[in-house]
Amino acid sequence: MNSLLDLFRRFFIDPIWERSGYNWINTLVYGLLLGIAAVVTYQAVKKTGYKFDIDLFLMFTPFLVLATAVRALVDAGRYPYTYLLISPGIYFTTMAIFAISIVIGLVLRRFAEIEVKKTVIFLGAILAASQLALLLEMVKRPVAGISTILLSIGVCLSVLLVSRLWGERLTFLGSRENKMVLWFHLIDATVTFIGVDFYGYAEQHVLPRGLIDMFGTASVMYLLKLAVLPVVLYLLDKYVEEDEMNIFMKMIIMVLGLAPATRNFLRIIIGA
Numbered sequence: 001m002n003s004l005l006d007l008f009r010r011f012f013i014d015p016i017w018e019r020s021g022y023n024w025i026n027t028l029v030y031g032l033l034l035g036i037a038a039v040v041t042y043q044a045v046k047k048t049g050y051k052f053d054i055d056l057f058l059m060f061t062p063f064l065v066l067a068t069a070v071r072a073l074v075d076a077g078r079y080p081y082t083y084l085l086i087s088p089g090i091y092f093t094t095m096a097i098f099a100i101s102i103v104i105g106l107v108l109r110r111f112a113e114i115e116v117k118k119t120v121i122f123l124g125a126i127l128a129a130s131q132l133a134l135l136l137e138m139v140k141r142p143v144a145g146i147s148t149i150l151l152s153i154g155v156c157l158s159v160l161l162v163s164r165l166w167g168e169r170l171t172f173l174g175s176r177e178n179k180m181v182l183w184f185h186l187i188d189a190t191v192t193f194i195g196v197d198f199y200g201y202a203e204q205h206v207l208p209r210g211l212i213d214m215f216g217t218a219s220v221m222y223l224l225k226l227a228v229l230p231v232v233l234y235l236l237d238k239y240v241e242e243d244e245m246n247i248f249m250k251m252i253i254m255v256l257g258l259a260p261a262t263r264n265f266l267r268i269i270i271g272a
Helices: 002-018 024-048 054-075 089-112 116-136 142-166 176-199 206-215 220-239 243-270
Strands: none
Touching (some): 002 024, 024 243, 054 089, 054 176, 089 116, 116 243
């Protein structure tokens, strides 16, 4: 029993409190837990009658910004470093707040005939704005922020250009959701590249960290994303035929790109 507790502390507890990043063990376990949570979430939302589409993702986006803003404020020392405010705990906290907002939206729809989507987006926007306002007071690197935004825009426009020129051959670029997956992950690559190469930040995830150490530059993140994502999107479109499940899985992939991109961008501009 003691040996199991020691292993659990070594691979799960210590990396959180020592801020040493992820390892292969906790990466695999967190991935498994994400899969289980995804299945439970999918079934629960389906029972409410909601469809998995971009509207649902837009409903969740303010809460994603809320989570990343709070996480950046933790890095800056504004909030305490507690399990519920850091990864992976903050994702459970965020989902709980999102679920409560949906319940409020359902209540208002019943008694005030207000659309659930409007209520949820409004609540999420208010919460996110309150945290972003705190971060704006702490901005130390505006040039870094502007540079990151401009480079990200250039990368996203490149995806659109490639889609226009070779869209018939590159079938994985055929849908809006697929383009969004690429956009968010290439933005994540851009933020990682600028943060690591120019401001001395360190990559926390196992595989990217190993590749960055091997090549000596975080620009390798572009190659990693472009090597993996087209294959994943192709397989999803080929083998996941149910539209809602297909979009839901892509929404999860979007979050896995947009969440770290937003958090790391905020960290860079406030110097945390």
